[in-house]
Amino acid sequence: MIFTETRGNDGSRDARVGFASALLSPVASFGGIYSPEPLAPLPPDFLRQHLGSSYQQMALALLQYLGIDIDLSILREALALYDCFDDPDDPVPVVKIGEKLFVAELYHGPTRAFKDMALQPFGLILSRLAQQHNRQYLILTATSGDTGPAALETFRDRANIRVACLYPDGGTSDVQRLQMVTEAAGNLKVIGIRGNFDDAQAALKSLLSSQRFNQRLRELGVSLSAANSVNFGRIIFQLLYHFHAYLALARQREIALGDEVVLHIPSGNFGNALGAYYAHRLGLPIARIVIASNANNVLTEWIESGRYDLSKRDLIATTSPAMDILKSSNVERVLFDLYGAVRTRELMGRLDEQGWYQLDPAEHARIGSIFAADFCSDTESMQFIRQAFAGGYLLDPHTATCFKSCRRPEFTDRVNLIYSTAEWTKFAPTVDQAINGGQRQPDRAALAAVATTAGIEVPAVIAGLFDKPIAHPDIVDRQAIESRILEFLESKT
Numbered sequence: 205m206i207f208t209e210t211r212g213n214d215g216s217r218d219a220r221v222g223f224a225s226a227l228l229s230p231v232a233s234f235g236g237i238y239s240p241e242p243l244a245p246l247p248p249d250f251l252r253q254h255l256g257s258s259y260q261q262m263a264l265a266l267l268q269y270l271g272i273d274i275d276l277s278i279l280r281e282a283l284a285l286y287d288c289f290d291d292p293d294d295p296v297p298v299v300k301i302g303e304k305l306f307v308a309e310l311y312h313g314p315t316r317a318f319k320d321m322a323l324q325p326f327g328l329i330l331s332r333l334a335q336q337h338n339r340q341y342l343i344l345t346a347t348s349g350d351t352g353p354a355a356l357e358t359f360r361d362r363a364n365i366r367v368a369c370l371y372p373d374g375g376t377s378d379v380q381r382l383q384m385v386t387e388a389a390g391n392l393k394v395i396g397i398r399g400n401f402d403d404a405q406a407a408l409k410s411l412l413s414s415q416r417f418n419q420r421l422r423e424l425g426v427s428l429s430a431a432n433s434v435n436f437g438r439i440i441f442q443l444l445y446h447f448h449a450y451l452a453l454a455r456q457r458e459i460a461l462g463d464e465v466v467l468h469i470p471s472g473n474f475g476n477a478l479g480a481y482y483a484h485r486l487g488l489p490i491a492r493i494v495i496a497s498n499a500n501n502v503l504t505e506w507i508e509s510g511r512y513d514l515s516k517r518d519l520i521a522t523t524s525p526a527m528d529i530l531k532s533s534n535v536e537r538v539l540f541d542l543y544g545a546v547r548t549r550e551l552m553g554r555l556d557e558q559g560w561y562q563l564d565p566a567e568h569a570r571i572g573s574i575f576a577a578d579f580c581s582d583t584e585s586m587q588f589i590r591q592a593f594a595g596g597y598l599l600d601p602h603t604a605t606c607f608k609s610c611r612r613p614e615f616t617d618r619v620n621l622i623y624s625t626a627e628w629t630k631f632a633p634t635v636d637q638a639i640n641g642g643q644r645q646p647d648r649a650a651l652a653a654v655a656t657t658a659g660i661e662v663p664a665v666i667a668g669l670f671d672k673p674i675a676h677p678d679i680v681d682r683q684a685i686e687s688r689i690l691e692f693l694e695s696k697t
């Protein structure tokens with residue numbers, strides 16, 4: 205697998221790199237990112253060959269076909285982390301919830317959200333590469349919810365890696381905050397910031413540009429790396445489960461091999477959908493990839509009109525916060541794959557300078573032949589949670605955004621597959637309101653109320669959080685971040 209830069213090469217770095225290099229140094233020329241050269245379809249019998257394979261067997265074969273320059277033993281070790289999911293034989297259950305309607309549950313990992321699918325193997329590979337190169341890495345991350353817990357969980361006690369994670373105090377759910385501040389390990393530092401998510405991101409940005417900070421990192425022999433959703437080391441693992449889900453439908457005899465299915469994906473930064481796009485390029489029979497959004501429906505507009513427009517929008521806080529994103533970083537890779545680097549640089553330049561770009565009709569037609577889109581308001585999402593629960597299925601507000609598009613008449617003669625990106629426990633206050641009504645309750649009360657109504661237990665990993673000791677009590681002002689992180693790095697090096 206060879207990677208080139210989405211906006212072309214400026215001569216100061218390699219124009220063509222392998223997977224390991226794209227993972228370790230994801231920043232490319234002109235503000236672009238590394239993206240794979242066009243993928244050739246898999247051998248036609250790939251799906252048939254893997255009808256009887258486990259998730260890990262199929263995944264390993266796919267990664268080997270793609271030509272990932274990571275030692276086989278490390279790939280095996282990385283994929284073996286799916287053994288820690290609820291059911292080692294089936295890390296991504298595909299559940300039937302209606303006529304021609306299925307849910308692929310991506311949340312059965314340790315932090316109960318889809319981020320584990322990619323961050324679990326990614327964390328292991330980054331640590332092993334750091335050991336091979338004898339380098340120390342610092343992962344800096346600002347989180348509003350799901351990425352922080354999943355990043356801390358994957359890097360906990362991993363060699364040659366430290367993580368500093370900033371979160372806005374009061375800006376996450378109780379469950380998300382507890383998942384972070386109770387992660388006790390010497391290589392992890394979690395700091396609450398007085399302010400909102402923008403303040404946390406701004407603090408991170410000023411840290412990255414601070415001379416004193418960068419100087420000190422060099423003296424300590426620590427390099428910066430990123431675990432954000434643009435890193436291809438995460439995207440690669442978001443390709444695999446689309447094949448798995450398709451094979452699961454075939455095993456359940458709901459489709460015959462070759463039948464085209466419609467995928468519905470709750471989308472934010474477009475990483476999950478990008479994995480589906482590459483799966484389609486590799487020949488997986490997909491009729492449409494439907495991008496589901498909340499009220500921040502910039503992607504709906506883009507797919508329906510060819511216009512990507514940030515200029516008249518402010519971010520809206522919704523009940524599906526992991527999708528509260530306006531600039532979806534991974535869209536750039538679709539532009540690159542369809543229109544090439546010169547055009548991608550032009551379009552992304554317009555977006556940066558004037559806040560919008562418009563695809564021409566031929567370009568827009570290519571988007572429309574692969575993608576479709578829809579969005580839900582918070583009120584609609586709550587209704588979908590209530591309706592699904594009445595039919596016996598419990599789901600979270602992110603997953604709920606798919607329930608409008610999956611009933612579109614043009615899709616009803618095909619099998620529709622919804623991706624569920626979080627367990628209900630991560631967003632219990634909204635789920636409680638949807639199925640029980642009444643006032644919004646704090647997480648702990650909401651978890652108990654939903655569990656009672658549904659006649660289920662709150663999973664132990666979530667219920668146990670409320671009694672776990674707090675390992676990271678720090679809540680500080682923005683200005684104090686730099687010295688706190690330096691103290692953390694100096695403490696053990």
Ligand SMILES: *Cc1c(COP(=O)(O)O)cnc(C)c1O
Pocket residue numbers: 317318319350351433470471472473474475476477526527602625626
């Ligand atoms: C991250 C996340 C999403 C959005 O996924 P992208 O790959 O960024 O589009 C949706 N739902 C949940 C619960 C998430 O954590």
